[in-house]
Amino acid sequence: KNQVEQSPQSLIILEGKNCTLQCNYTVSPFSNLRWYKQDTGRGPVSLTIMTFSENTKSNGRYTATLDADTKQSSLHITASQLSDSASYICVVSANSGGSNYKLTFGKGTLLTVNP
């Protein structure tokens, strides 16, 4: 069964600090891994997308890493800001071609950045 596990479930940090969120997955056949940011009351917004051959991708202060061998990914946030407070969702895509397009979502890590 395809699964995506995220840790920690929630995290509280002080503004300006760095943090790292983890994602482990068992999804086959692997196509890509995405990190989304979801603000309260809004839909998820894409931060990064990584394919099998990519092991790191950055988007401003967000850097995602992917180890396809161990099926692990991390999202590192540098110099956190209050606006980083949100849920961060790891999503793994299985795409075997044709009409089959499956996304498996993690349950997210709720990040709170305090002043």
Next chain:
Amino acid sequence: DARVTQTPRHKVTEMGQEVTMRCQPILGHNTVFWYRQTMMQGLELLAYFRNRAPLDDSGMPKDRFSAEMPDATLATLKIQPSEPRDSAVYFCASGFLIPRGTNEKLFFGSGTQLSVL
């Protein structure tokens, strides 16, 4: 900026009533998804369409849920009759997806918060 538009943003209804949620995908996108989000389960796929054709609705309770795309600018999700356990946030997402594509972005609407009393 192009965006996915969902209506209504909030809906409160009584058990047994019909609920219709609407979604306007981004113009030119060929794939539309319906998801449900709860605290316990996170985001779950209900159904998706490619070029308006339903491809997968295995995540939907068939006896009460139905999803349609009457045209390229409108996707609907109906619940009839609604039950308290249907209370959740329902998201629509769209993207231009190709078979074996690896890098396509999905764009989510702001969701419909549904409460069934």
